[in-house]
Amino acid sequence: xxxxxxxxxxxxxxxxxxxxxxxxxxxxxxxxxxxxxxxxxxxxxxxxxxxxxxxxxxxxxxxxxxxxxxxxxxxxxxxxxxxxxxxxxxxxxxxxxxxxxxxxxxxxxxxxxxxxxxxxx
Numbered sequence: 001x002x003x004x005x006x007x008x009x010x011x012x013x014x015x016x017x018x019x020x021x022x023x024x025x026x027x028x029x030x031x032x033x034x035x036x037x038x039x040x041x042x043x044x045x046x047x048x049x050x051x052x053x054x055x056x057x058x059x060x061x062x063x064x065x066x067x068x069x070x071x072x073x074x075x076x077x078x079x080x081x082x083x084x085x086x087x088x089x090x091x092x093x094x095x096x097x098x099x100x101x102x103x104x105x106x107x108x109x110x111x112x113x114x115x116x117x118x119x120x121x
Contacts, residue, residue: 010107
């Protein structure tokens with residue numbers, strides 16, 4: 001089964017890091033990223049820009065809104081698509097990511113969602 005892992009953090013805190021602090025953080029993440037890749041379960045991984053645009057229906061027409069759909073200080077910064085046997089396996093795999101091992105002071109976290117199989121809808 002495929003799972004979408006949304007990786008989020010506090011944009012304000014991450015943006016306040018100096019270039020040196022950010023570079024150091026990225027270097028520390030590389031150990032966890034390598035372990036995650038070694039599982040062979042990662043199907044896709046991408047980082048996202050902080051800017052968000054949302055399209056919502058308003059009066060029967062699509063309306064564009066700047067900003068995230070949900071008001072929150074945490075912003076999705078990247079995502080993973082992984083292949084796992086079940087939710088417990090998905091949790092095990094996602095737990096190898098840096099966002100599960102560091103960045104607590106930056107509000108890092110991972111939300112895991114099963115990807116719906118269109119045949120079961």
